[in-house]
Amino acid sequence: MKTDKLARLQAADWKVGNAEEFLQLSDEEARLVALKLSLISAVKKSRIKRKLSQIDLAQRMKSSQSRIAKIEAGDPSVSLDLIVRALIASGATTRDIQAAFTANERVAS
Amino acid sequence: MKTDKLARLQAADWKVGNAEEFLQLSDEEARLVALKLSLISAVKKSRIKRKLSQIDLAQRMKSSQSRIAKIEAGDPSVSLDLIVRALIASGATTRDIQAAFTANERVAS
DNA sequence: ACAGTATATGTCGGCATTGACATATTTGCA
DNA sequence: TGCAAATATGTCAATGCCGACATATACTGT
Numbered sequence: 001m002k003t004d005k006l007a008r009l010q011a012a013d014w015k016v017g018n019a020e021e022f023l024q025l026s027d028e029e030a031r032l033v034a035l036k037l038s039l040i041s042a043v044k045k046s047r048i049k050r051k052l053s054q055i056d057l058a059q060r061m062k063s064s065q066s067r068i069a070k071i072e073a074g075d076p077s078v079s080l081d082l083i084v085r086a087l088i089a090s091g092a093t094t095r096d097i098q099a100a101f102t103a104n105e106r107v108a109s
Numbered sequence: 110m111k112t113d114k115l116a117r118l119q120a121a122d123w124k125v126g127n128a129e130e131f132l133q134l135s136d137e138e139a140r141l142v143a144l145k146l147s148l149i150s151a152v153k154k155s156r157i158k159r160k161l162s163q164i165d166l167a168q169r170m171k172s173s174q175s176r177i178a179k180i181e182a183g184d185p186s187v188s189l190d191l192i193v194r195a196l197i198a199s200g201a202t203t204r205d206i207q208a209a210f211t212a213n214e215r216v217a218s
Numbered sequence: 219a220c221a222g223t224a225t226a227t228g229t230c231g232g233c234a235t236t237g238a239c240a241t242a243t244t245t246g247c248a
Numbered sequence: 249t250g251c252a253a254a255t256a257t258g259t260c261a262a263t264g265c266c267g268a269c270a271t272a273t274a275c276t277g278t
Binding site for chain 1: 267
Binding site: 162163164174175177178179181182184188 | 254258264265
């Protein structure tokens, strides 16, 4: 029956679509996570390099010590925005940020 | 009087400190804004290059067409997280993302 | 071992960002 | 021109992320 076949095809499409979609999504998610990890690592390196305490950095970017700790601990409540702001505030050069991305590429691919 | 001098010095420090702080903050803010603009531009380029409509891209990243439009319009309600997720979902390579940062460096420095 | 400093962890009220939706406007093509 | 697809704009309830604070734990020199 026409409707049956259609239903089956749609179901198949739906399954495949979802599987691909799922895989793609987890890949994208993985890339984002890897990127965040690289940037987090860069934040800590940059902060230590400039001999800033977490309190120092927090003051520079008008945040709090606990937020900095959470950034460096990879706490899920920390956004990419905050990580990058910390990176900039810590005195990281644009080259440093690029380097973080490069590191990310090596890991991710 | 000792306390007067101290008070004046503190006041001066406070003023200078705030001025520097303000300048530094706006510089950091400027770098972040420039970075966002570069990434936004990269999103649109990447999406067009892959011949995706805003709806297509929205579905890929489980967002909505209006969000994509807002991303590309530089709407203030859009986070860096969302921009980068769009960039990744649009099929941009890590090299593309790096390129956006490089472009940002040229503009910012 | 102790004190002082740095970092980690948990919590919370409040503001920012979200996807979804409706609708307006623009674009491109027959 | 006029139609259809794409994009833009405005709004809102729900969720996410924020700084701040309290407090715990880990360092570091004495």
